[in-house]
Amino acid sequence: MMEKSGSIVCPSCQYVNLPGTLFCLRCGTYLPSGGPLRTEPFEEQQLERAARYGPDLAELDARTTGIEVEVLETNRKVLLSADSEILVGRLDAAHGVFPELDLTSDGGLEQGISRRHARMYAHEGKWYIEDLDSTNGTFINDELLASYVPMIFSDGDVLTLGSLRLRVKVYCGESSLR
Amino acid sequence: MAENNDGITSVTYSEVGTGSVTRASFGAMCEGCSGAIDDSAKPKGGDLVEAGCSAPVTADPAVARPLDLTGSDSGPSLQCAVTLSASSLLAMNSPQMLYALCEFSLRRASVSADRMPLNLALVVDCSTSMQGARIGYLKAALLDLLDGLQAGDRLSVIAYSDRATVAAESTFVTEKRKLAGAIANLTTGGGTEIYQGLVAGLRQVRRYARDFRRNHVILLTDGRTYGDEEACLAEARTARREDVSISALGIGNDWNDVFLDALARQGGGICRFVKDPSKTSELLALHIRGIAHAPLSEVALSVRLPAWARLQSAFRVEPFLETLELVQGEPYSMGVLDSGTLSLVFELIVQQPVAGDWRFAHLVFEGRIGEEQVSLRRDLGVRMTEGDPMPGTLPARLLSAVARLNVFRLQERAWQKLELGDVVEASWLLESAASRLSEMGESDLAHETMAEARRLESDGVPSLRGQKEIRYGTRFLPLR
Numbered sequence: 155m156m157e158k159s160g161s162i163v164c165p166s167c168q169y170v171n172l173p174g175t176l177f178c179l180r181c182g183t184y185l186p187s188g189g190p191l192r193t194e195p196f197e198e199q200q201l202e203r204a205a206r207y208g209p210d211l212a213e214l215d216a217r218t219t220g221i222e223v224e225v226l227e228t229n230r231k232v233l234l235s236a237d238s239e240i241l242v243g244r245l246d247a248a249h250g251v252f253p254e255l256d257l258t259s260d261g262g263l264e265q266g267i268s269r270r271h272a273r274m275y276a277h278e279g280k281w282y283i284e285d286l287d288s289t290n291g292t293f294i295n296d297e298l299l300a301s302y303v304p305m306i307f308s309d310g311d312v313l314t315l316g317s318l319r320l321r322v323k324v325y326c327g328e329s330s331l332r
Numbered sequence: 333m334a335e336n337n338d339g340i341t342s343v344t345y346s347e348v349g350t351g352s353v354t355r356a357s358f359g360a361m362c363e364g365c366s367g368a369i370d371d372s373a374k375p376k377g378g379d380l381v382e383a384g385c386s387a388p389v390t391a392d393p394a395v396a397r398p399l400d401l402t403g404s405d406s407g408p409s410l411q412c413a414v415t416l417s418a419s420s421l422l423a424m425n426s427p428q429m430l431y432a433l434c435e436f437s438l439r440r441a442s443v444s445a446d447r448m449p450l451n452l453a454l455v456v457d458c459s460t461s462m463q464g465a466r467i468g469y470l471k472a473a474l475l476d477l478l479d480g481l482q483a484g485d486r487l488s489v490i491a492y493s494d495r496a497t498v499a500a501e502s503t504f505v506t507e508k509r510k511l512a513g514a515i516a517n518l519t520t521g522g523g524t525e526i527y528q529g530l531v532a533g534l535r536q537v538r539r540y541a542r543d544f545r546r547n548h549v550i551l552l553t554d555g556r557t558y559g560d561e562e563a564c565l566a567e568a569r570t571a572r573r574e575d576v577s578i579s580a581l582g583i584g585n586d587w588n589d590v591f592l593d594a595l596a597r598q599g600g601g602i603c604r605f606v607k608d609p610s611k612t613s614e615l616l617a618l619h620i621r622g623i624a625h626a627p628l629s630e631v632a633l634s635v636r637l638p639a640w641a642r643l644q645s646a647f648r649v650e651p652f653l654e655t656l657e658l659v660q661g662e663p664y665s666m667g668v669l670d671s672g673t674l675s676l677v678f679e680l681i682v683q684q685p686v687a688g689d690w691r692f693a694h695l696v697f698e699g700r701i702g703e704e705q706v707s708l709r710r711d712l713g714v715r716m717t718e719g720d721p722m723p724g725t726l727p728a729r730l731l732s733a734v735a736r737l738n739v740f741r742l743q744e745r746a747w748q749k750l751e752l753g754d755v756v757e758a759s760w761l762l763e764s765a766a767s768r769l770s771e772m773g774e775s776d777l778a779h780e781t782m783a784e785a786r787r788l789e790s791d792g793v794p795s796l797r798g799q800k801e802i803r804y805g806t807r808f809l810p811l812r
Binding site for chain 1 (some may be wrong): 381421422426429430525681726734735738739764765766767768770771775778784
């Protein structure tokens with residue numbers, strides 16, 4: 155006989171669950187693996203790679219402080235700060251994936267969003283998006299990004315992750331955020 | 333102990349006596365012992381309890397039969413498939429969770445195509461709020477229901493507002509003109525006092541209850557009763573003991589779902605949400621079909637556990653989700669079982685430090701098919717191992733069942749928190765429920781739930797419709 159605790163600490167809310175618990179008794183997170191894992195790839199599509207944006211195509215105020223992302227399929231709007239990098243994807247608590255912009259509730263799984271799909275960040279007054287080798291790709295206005303190559307996006311651009319479309323509004327000055 | 337390729341571990345035997353088994357080793361139990369749970373038997377630390385099975389274990393040797401280790405039921409009518417979250421657990425002196433999905437169904441030969449005659453009362457809300465389209469749709473639905481009933485069925489119609497009127501005494505539906513006339517003449521006006529209507533409806537059904545196997549009251553309302561809820565619930569409990577069941581259909585957004593749920597639960601029936609009054613006819617027809625064609629009635633379940641196992645919670649997951657307030661050893665009435673399956677999930681906390689094959693629960697499932705009393709008795713067992721057990725794949729059907737009740741429980745807790753004034757926690761719980769629904773592929777309900785969470789966050793109150801959508805949407809999530 156072994157004396158062993160084996161309790162499961164929920165990675166989402168830190169509630170201590172008994173060994174063998176399938177869903178956290180406090181927040182309902184699926185404990186064995188954090189929910190659906192696999193992102194199914196779409197069928198092959200032939201698309202041109204996006205050309206690098208030159209500095210003359212993105213004229214953003216150096217005081218840019220945030221963006222508003224509107225999920226076009228669900229009309230959900232999220233305000234995001236430029237203070238830190240923004241991971242975009244699907245929550246997977248058991249594997250420690252906690253995207254700042256979690257698209258699970260927007261039909262992320264069905265729309266082909268990977269758990270770590272892309273990251274966005276502001277640098278020297280410009281906003282960048284970088285595909286993290288996602289299964290179904292990231293697009294800026296229908297132009298496919300190469301993996302791990304950050305590309306600038308502008309106010310009003312439509313970013314497509316998998317098949318989920320996000321319209322971005324870039325805020326300058328005092329107007330944000332999370 | 334029988335173990336099949338799905339990792340299902342079960343032992344079945346057809347009769348149980350009243351003896352004791354001092355060691356729940358299935359290998360030893362098969363030695364001429366019919367077995368029963370000895371709640372006082374506690375494993376001593378480090379020692380194996382003696383394997384002796386007391387025999388004979390019942391005062392009536394004709395009743396006791398050898399254990400059937402093949403996993404097949406010797407009963408002719410009922411069957412039960414059991415799926416565990418783990419067939420082996422680590423033996424340890426601290427608690428761990430174990431889930432059991434038990435799916436009861438009738439063997440094909442027992443499912444009769446015969447429809448049972450119904451003794452039915454319709455208790456119809458005719459308060460002022462029902463005026464206009466609502467009462468119009470309802471009358472049309474009741475006339476459709478009348479058309480669908482068969483010779484041999486009895487029907488009565490009670491109209492209530494702040495008092496009750498018997499619009500039609502209990503009559504065989506062959507007197508269609510009289511019943512249709514009573515329905516057509518329903519008018520609205522006044523407040524809502526459900527108790528008067530309920531008592532009048534029960535009185536009509538009770539008059540002929542002895543001649544029928546299916547005695548049922550359907551309450552239809554769009555509003556709330558005030559001050560008589562406890563009296564209604566007491567009536568429902570009494571009626572259930574007499575095998576008169578009560579169901580409720582809540583029309584629109586304003587009715588008290590907590591109360592009608594409780595009424596249906598106490599009354600052994602079901603509460604349904606009619607969000608679109610034009611769908612009343614369809615829902616009523618579905619409801620009547622379920623009652624009339626249910627081959628198994630007076631269903632009751634009891635559970636007994638050894639001292640080292642505790643029932644954390646129990647749920648019905650099919651045909652709909654419901655928390656079961658089981659008390660160990662006491663029969664819990666579950667109404668009728670239609671030709672489908674009754675699926676239950678038990679969440680158990682087990683603490684067993686001794687390695688070996690252990691029985692952690694004993695189930696007794698009883699009912700009536702026509703004139704015949706039937707029962708199924710089932711042991712649930714698990715193997716406790718000294719080393720870490722081999723990891724296995726979680727059975728998909730069990731995971732689906734537990735995932736559904738997880739969501740159901742999250743939203744129920746959200747409403748409970750809201751009742752206590754904790755808006756923040758309620759909103760957070762709804763968000764969690766929305767995420768789980770999304771993971772399950774239930775996008776529409778996920779969006780509805782998330783919208784309600786946001787509404788709570790911003791306004792501090794939910795929408796009546798949203799609350800009902802979520803409550804009844806999660807209750808009827810399909811088991812895949």
